Amino acid sequence: MTVPYDPSDREKVVAKLPAGLRKELKVRAAELGKDIQDAVTEGVEAWRKTKTHPVVDTSGGSSFATYLPAGLYGKLKDDCKRRSLSYNQGIAQSIRLWLDSNPSPRPKAPRVTGARRIIFGNQKGGVGKTSVSAGVAQALAESGNRTLLIDFDPQGHLTKQLGYPMFDIDDASLAKHMLKEAKGDLGELLVPIKGGDFEEHLWLLPACKDAFLLDAKLATTKAVRIKETALEKALESLEQDFDYIIVDCPPSLGYSMDTALYYARTRDGEDPGTSGIVVPVLAEDSSADAYDMLYDQIQDLIEDMEVDIALLGFVVNMYDSRKGYVATSSLDEWNNIGDPPVLAVVPELKDQREAVRVKKPLLVHAPYGDQADVMRTVARRISA
Incomplete structure (x- = not known):
């Protein structure tokens, strides 16, 4: 541990x-x-x-x-x-x-590209994408960064775990804005996440019940490249308002994941590693198999679109060395990959489960626990 x-x-x-x-x-x-x-x-x-x-x-x-x-x-x-x-x-x-x-270092020159875009993805469900993306977003906001956390998973676990309702199927939503089926400003859908030392720095874009339809609609659209650019075009108006945009991706390899990966690409004039993907995994073999499929999807998109997508690193979640050789040897294998690196190891503790149960952010429910400290470590490493 x-x-x-x-x-x-x-x-x-x-x-x-x-x-x-x-x-x-x-x-x-x-x-x-x-x-x-x-x-x-x-x-x-x-x-x-x-x-x-x-x-x-x-x-x-x-x-x-x-x-x-x-x-x-x-x-x-x-x-x-x-x-x-x-x-x-x-x-x-x-x-x-x-x-x-230890005075504050000089502020960096403003980035012309706006917010840094970090997506959390893995084709395998149950690896903790939601808990890790939420915890890292809280840690970034706690450090004074204006941070937007997006629930891009149609199951809406992130929205529900933080105690917010999902948008109804007839409401405006991120999916409708991506498909140009919604009127008004996407920013009107954001809700502030309150509590802890991140208050006034963290917002949520909740999930909507219509998000299950997004892949099918993207697949049938005739517009050139809308499959890859839809998320970017929908979020473009928000980027100058935030330092970080964190996306909790669906556990799939469909068009929704393609548009999220394209959104996290390195843009022209952007330093390598400024944006990219973090991959939450478990210390077991099925996570490695799922990562292999995700890696192939990333490489296909890089070749097809002629872009660079930075693999920022792994977060090994729910790790418990007491599970024996399977867990310890699997952790060794993740570490041995080297590039991308293991950003942190999240211990298997009750803090996150309790936070979900009471519908509170982890850094509010257990701000000084080991899991909260690991979230700060990940935030620090991806923001370096």
């Missing part, structure tokens, strides 16, 4: 911090490509070496958890006691010191 740190070397600590300080820490850590726990550790170590710091307003604080090297937690508490400070104030001052010592 993958965890952020070996429990024998690290220990979990919990404090109450104001939302503004938590958000600033998460954004800055993402900007600098650093794990949050490492940033806090650096702050605590620097804080212990200096004697005076401005008081941080911790009123209205809520739970914040991280990991510190074993023994450092106790030393921090001893220092707080000697300085007549609360433990919460010591942690807050440490984080404030790290933020002040």
